[in-house]
Amino acid sequence: MSARPEHRDTGDPAPVQREVLPGVPTGVELEQVIGKQVRALRLASGLSVGDMAAKIGISKAMLSKIENAQTSCSLSTLARLAAGLDVPVTSLFRGADTEREAVYTPGGHGAVIVGRGTRVGHHYELLGALRGQHKRLEPVLVTLTEASEVFPLFQHAGTELLYMLEGVMIYGHGDSEYTLRPGDSLLLDGEGAHGPNELVRLPIRFLAITAYPDNHAEG
Structure with a gap:
């Protein structure tokens, strides 16, 4: 009988429970929005994937998965990402809310x-x-x-x-x-x-x- 493998904490987050994010879209759309925002904010901060991962304490592979919408984030990881990027957590959901109204007026047509x-x-x-x-x-x-x-x-x-x-x-x-x-x-x-x-x-x-x-x- 083989020995039960020892549990190791890799620092990778557990999947988030969707119901704890009221009012925010779920599924692939949410993951894509978060990934897009994380990548944009990371690049704006001048950080590489490796630098960012080390800064917030998760693996480089996990950060890459988050940015490519290949995994879900736990709330604690979202908090880490926001802190590492020096932005509110809500900034990571920007674009996931309802469609915003805009008014376009061509020249001379007001x-x-x-x-x-x-x-x-x-x-x-x-x-x-x-x-x-x-x-x-x-x-x-x-x-x-x-x-x-x-x-x-x-x-x-x-x-x-x-x-x-x-x-x-x-x-x-x-x-x-x-x-x-x-x-x-x-x-x-x-x-x-x-x-x-x-x-x-x-x-x-x-x-x-x-x-x-x-x-x-x-x-």
Whole structure:
């Protein structure tokens, strides 16, 4: 009768129990996502497979299997990987969550905003909007082609970023004025009354991006 082989701890992880990862896809998809992220983060850190394996205390062969989606990781190994890569454990699952929304707007095809101080020679083009929790960003391309003596003043909750693309204008915010030229930007508190004070050189184009707070009511 042969002797029972002695158990040896190789440092290789035991398969993970899938049910302890609620909300995360299981099976080959999850293994592929983790492997892809581990490899990308390892390469970004400038570590070889051998260096990374030694750093976190698993075998080189096991790390290679993880990166090639040929095995499952235990939770303890995931924690080791994250610590060795200096990232949160959640970073290893990036891309395994539900599909994210995106809005693509070809040049010149944004929705025209009417009634926001719009007049002849003042054009406001909405470049897309995401709605829902934590999705309160409104990018607008503003084009001013005719001089005006009176300008609309805007006041709203949130923060607004102006990025000048063409022309020159003097922009007011509260009691202050700023001369904006191409490449200049102005980040302002939307609660303060703001708007163009003087159109110095036409045509004028600038990007206005407003970040509304989560409790901002839909208009």
